Amino acid sequence: MTQPTDVYDNPLIGRYASTEMAERWGPLRKFRTWRRLWLALAEAEAELGLLADDGKSPRITQAQLQELASHLDDIDLKRAAVHEKRLRHDVMAHIHALGDVAPGCKEIVHLGATSCYVTDNADLILMRESLNQLCATLASVIDALATFSKTWKDEPTLGFTHFQPAQLTTVGKRATLWLFDFVLDLKELERRRDKLPFRGAKGTTGTQASFLALFRGDHEKVKALDQLVAKKMGFENAGVFPVTGQTYSRKIDTQILDALNGLAQSAHKWGTDLRLLAHRQEVDEPFEAEQIGSSAMAYKRNPMRAERMCSLARFISGLPAMAANTVSTQWFERTLDDSACRRLYVPQAFLATDAVLRIALNLVTQRTGPDNRGLMVNRPVIAKNVREYLPYMVTENLMMAAVQAGEDRQEVHEVVRQHSHAVTARVKAGEGTTAELLEALQRESAFKKIDFAAIAGQAPREFVGRSPEQVEEFLADHIEPIRKRYASVLGKTAELHV
Known part of the structure; x- marks a missing residue:
């Protein structure tokens, strides 16, 4: 018999995504959601006075609703698989599996609905x-990165x-560039979340x-049914799609995946910058006491988090x-060639984005102790590089x-x-230093009218412009509102599985 490890x-x-996200897109959660949708539909139909064939008695009884409500979570995946092998239809297989444990409500399940309802x-x-x-999670990343930005705003x-x-x-001003991209991403994700409508009860086409x-x-009851089911499933604010075919417009999927892609772009840009800074030895990502950078080159300290x-x-x-x-490629009201690929790219887009954010949070979260301290700024290296190129900056x-x-x-x-x-040519040839630039310029007549020494002798801090002030202003105007909005969830950390 095949084992899971085989x-x-x-x-x-x-390896990558959180258990919470993985379970959300797992089979049990999906099929339990289907049953809740069947219950919401049946309840709404009953509340709107759906009548039996005699035109007088209720089509759906309270006893049937109670029986259905008592079997929302007892999913028998093996039994459903047996039905699907016979029926070659996943929704019908689960209707039969529900009927096996709740026979009294079989005739009210999926009443008037098509598979896409669930x-x-x-x-x-x-x-x-x-x-x-x-x-x-993104708000937590923004919060932690903002703390990093403020800490290093003057460096x-x-x-x-x-x-x-x-x-x-400054190190902190550069971090605001990463932050602003993430702030834009958060706004887009919130917009997609808050405006996402419900398909509702639309029927086969x-x-x-x-x-x-x-x-x-x-007609009024049919319209009310659409809205009532949406309300029961928590979509009263966003409402329902005004029109659909058999499916909701698959353009919604592209808009959501585009938003996730936008976040991925920001994370990739940040990760690339961190990898370049690690090469320059100016900023290091966390590196644990027993972490191995290379199986062959024991001295290596690779930026594996940013690379991942x-x-x-x-x-x-x-x-x-x-x-x-x-x-x-969706034909008219719908074609089934969307199904198999959507089973892959919709869940995996969320799982991968969740994984990216977990890495981002692990990268930037400051922790106590000698290991896992978050991003580490190597001030001596940065100062050395600044001194080497400061003559050019002074110009x-x-x-x-x-x-x-x-x-x-x-x-x-x-x-x-x-x-x-x-x-520069002399420096590259190993014949001079950058300090020679200021010596050469001081001899030029173009600079005789100015206090050359006063300008050239200023500390690096005098050449960063408004960087510290920009950091403070950006955090106050753009980050503090996010911190207030997500105050209840900030401060979380994310440990990597591997």
């Missing part, structure tokens, strides 16, 4: 819950454009014909294309002072360009 195990389940509505419920979890460091040394910034027949042509985050983000970014193809202030003293801006720029490139 077959492929999806790494998103075994499959689509369940997916929407699970997606909304997943978005809510992702928003909470001068080299800025980079084209990955070449540029004007100074979205016309509600079956429900109109059940309610003997009463980038790798999973890349996986997420590949999924929206499949969802887009699904939207493009912009020298140029502005010279122009204010009456010099031609373009002529001053050319003087700086020629000397800086000449010094």
Whole structure:
């Protein structure tokens, strides 16, 4: 007999995602949600006065509803699998499995509904819950990264454009760039969560014909049924889709996956920056006491968290294309070629995004003790790199002072360009130092009218512009509202499975 260890195990389940997210997209949760949807439909039909064939007595009794309500969670997956092997239909298999344990309510289950009543509505419920979890975790990442940003708001460091040394910034100001991307992602995830509608009770091709027949042509009751089922399942604020075919528009899937992809882009960018900073030995990710960087090179300290985050983000970014193809190839009211691929890319998009956020939170969360301290800023290395390139950074202030003293801006720029490139060539040849640049410029007539020593002798802190102030303003204006909104869930940590 095949054992679980003998077959492929999806790494998103075994290695990366949280148990909470994995269980949400597991079979038990799905099928229990189906039963709750059947109960909500039956309750709504009863409350709206659905009558039996005699036109007088109730079609659905309280006893039947109570029996159905008492069997929401006792799912027999093996029994359902037997039914599905025979019927080749997953929804019908679970209707039969429910009927096996609740025979008294068999005739009221799925009354007037099509399979997509449970499959689509369940997916929407699970997606909304997943978005809510992702928003909470992302808020925790933002909170922790904001603390990091404030801690290092005054620490001068080299800025980079084209990955070449540029004007100074601060370690904390750079972190606000990562933060702002995540803030934009949070807004988009919240928007998708809060505006996500319910498919409701629309019937086989979205016309509600079956429900109109059940309610003997009463259009108002059919409309009320749609809204009442949505309310019972917690979608009273977002409401229902105004129109559907057999399925809700698969464009909703693409919009949600695009939002998850946006978050993946931000995480990948941050992870890439961390990997580059690790190469420069300026910032290190957590590295535990017994952690091994390489099986061969014992000295290695690889940024494996950031690398894993980038790798999973890349996986997420590949999924929206499949969802887009699904939207493009749905024929008329629906075709079933959406089903198999959606079983893969919808859950896996959420599992992978959850995994990315768990890594992000593990990366940035400050913890006590000698190990796992969160991101580690190596101040001596940063200061050394700043000193090496500071002469180049000073030139912009020298140029502005010279122009204010009456010099031609373009002529001053050319003087700086020629000397800086000449010094750089000497440094690369191992024949000089960057300090020679200021010595050369001081001899130029273009800078004779300014207090050269006063400008060139300033500390690195004087060349970071408004970086510290920008950090404070950004945190106050954009992060504090998020902290207030998610106060009840902040402070969580995330340990990696492996």
